[in-house]
Amino acid sequence: MHHDGSHQDYRRRDRCAGGGTPRLVNCFGKLHKEFHFADFAHAFGFMSSVALIAESMNHHPEWSNVYGKVTIDLTTHDADGITALDLAFAARVERLAAAGLV
Amino acid sequence: MHHDGSHQDYRRRDRCAGGGTPRLVNCFGKLHKEFHFADFAHAFGFMSSVALIAESMNHHPEWSNVYGKVTIDLTTHDADGITALDLAFAARVERLAAAGLV
Amino acid sequence: MHHDGSHQDYRRRDRCAGGGTPRLVNCFGKLHKEFHFADFAHAFGFMSSVALIAESMNHHPEWSNVYGKVTIDLTTHDADGITALDLAFAARVERLAAAGLV
Amino acid sequence: MHHDGSHQDYRRRDRCAGGGTPRLVNCFGKLHKEFHFADFAHAFGFMSSVALIAESMNHHPEWSNVYGKVTIDLTTHDADGITALDLAFAARVERLAAAGLV
Numbered sequence: 001m002h003h004d005g006s007h008q009d010y011r012r013r014d015r016c017a018g019g020g021t022p023r024l025v026n027c028f029g030k031l032h033k034e035f036h037f038a039d040f041a042h043a044f045g046f047m048s049s050v051a052l053i054a055e056s057m058n059h060h061p062e063w064s065n066v067y068g069k070v071t072i073d074l075t076t077h078d079a080d081g082i083t084a085l086d087l088a089f090a091a092r093v094e095r096l097a098a099a100g101l102v
Numbered sequence: 103m104h105h106d107g108s109h110q111d112y113r114r115r116d117r118c119a120g121g122g123t124p125r126l127v128n129c130f131g132k133l134h135k136e137f138h139f140a141d142f143a144h145a146f147g148f149m150s151s152v153a154l155i156a157e158s159m160n161h162h163p164e165w166s167n168v169y170g171k172v173t174i175d176l177t178t179h180d181a182d183g184i185t186a187l188d189l190a191f192a193a194r195v196e197r198l199a200a201a202g203l204v
Numbered sequence: 205m206h207h208d209g210s211h212q213d214y215r216r217r218d219r220c221a222g223g224g225t226p227r228l229v230n231c232f233g234k235l236h237k238e239f240h241f242a243d244f245a246h247a248f249g250f251m252s253s254v255a256l257i258a259e260s261m262n263h264h265p266e267w268s269n270v271y272g273k274v275t276i277d278l279t280t281h282d283a284d285g286i287t288a289l290d291l292a293f294a295a296r297v298e299r300l301a302a303a304g305l306v
Numbered sequence: 307m308h309h310d311g312s313h314q315d316y317r318r319r320d321r322c323a324g325g326g327t328p329r330l331v332n333c334f335g336k337l338h339k340e341f342h343f344a345d346f347a348h349a350f351g352f353m354s355s356v357a358l359i360a361e362s363m364n365h366h367p368e369w370s371n372v373y374g375k376v377t378i379d380l381t382t383h384d385a386d387g388i389t390a391l392d393l394a395f396a397a398r399v400e401r402l403a404a405a406g407l408v
């Protein structure tokens with residue numbers, strides 16, 4: 001997280017979050033999405049499910065949280081970009097969110 | 103958990119789980135419910151939300167889990183029975199479940 | 205959980221918990237241990253780590269919690285007994301506990 | 307998170323993480339620390355304990371994680387700075403870390 005190369009990149013990433021799509025989107029080389037929950041209890045429950053998915057895929061997100069907001073960025077460091085593994089991870093997170101958690 | 107006074111109580115508690123109600127029900131002196139989830143990732147996400155509620159109310163359930171099943175029993179030891187605190191806890195768990203988690 | 209065949213088994217399992225060993229022990233066909241923590245926050249942190257291990261091994265414990273106590277039972281249903289998978293799981297849980305969590 | 311007012315602030319915050327102290331330190335108006343764990347399972351177990359503390363204090367951190375690294379920033383938005391609540395939160399997180407989790 002926070003590995004943006006420049007201030008300009010940093011500002012541009014903020015704009016990525018604006019999309020109304022329910023899907024993680026390519027945001028400057030990472031699959032990115034902000035999820036919004038009613039409160040911290042809902043947000044952290046979601047995070048726990050995502051953590052289990054991450055560990056089972058042995059693929060770990062860059063993510064952050066404050067209260068009801070969870071921001072996820074997925075990329076594959078070894079490949080220096082988005083791979084099939086990131087897309088598979090994103091699909092599972094999207095299904096979790098669609099199940100009514102978000 | 104497992105504090106049943108006799109084998110007979112233990113068998114009767116199994117029958118408590120059979121109700122089709124979405125609510126926790128009084129089962130031999132405890133508010134009781136089995137929740138069923140698609141898999142362990144969903145179940146543990148729910149448990150994490152419940153854990154936060156428990157800690158914020160400083161009231162902790164007797165609960166157990168195996169894969170997608172979460173069993174919760176609520177009682178107030180100091181009062182040796184179900185109190186308003188248990189009912190308030192149960193209401194929050196039911197709202198969480200109703201939000202689509204279960 | 206709670207699948208004991210009889211009241212007698214149920215009482216005998218309580219006695220399994222008494223051992224002072226830091227390891228999970230064979231308790232009537234399951235690798236079993238009670239872990240005791242200072243409070244619920246420590247206990248649930250431990251449970252979250254165990255949950256990640258479980259999901260990554262695709263092998264899920266029968267477990268229960270009340271406040272600072274976490275009880276874990278491991279068995280392999282398909283084999284109707286303890287297998288190498290249970291022993292590997294137990295070893296990881298023991299290492300986690302030895303790291304200072306318990 | 308990511309609420310840095312300028313690129314310069316952003317770079318300076320990176321330098322805050324360098325301190326070898328086990329305590330959260332005032333880093334540009336927030337109590338800040340990076341915690342490093344052996345792996346994701348340990349890191350997320352720690353996060354779950356911190357989440358319970360947060361909910362029980364009704365005070366929620368800005369925090370992020372990638373694999374074994376957990377970064378925590380504490381501030382009180384209503385007071386626009388660090389308050390006794392942040393210090394109390396930090397003390398509990400430090401005790402948790404000192405218990406051998408980190």
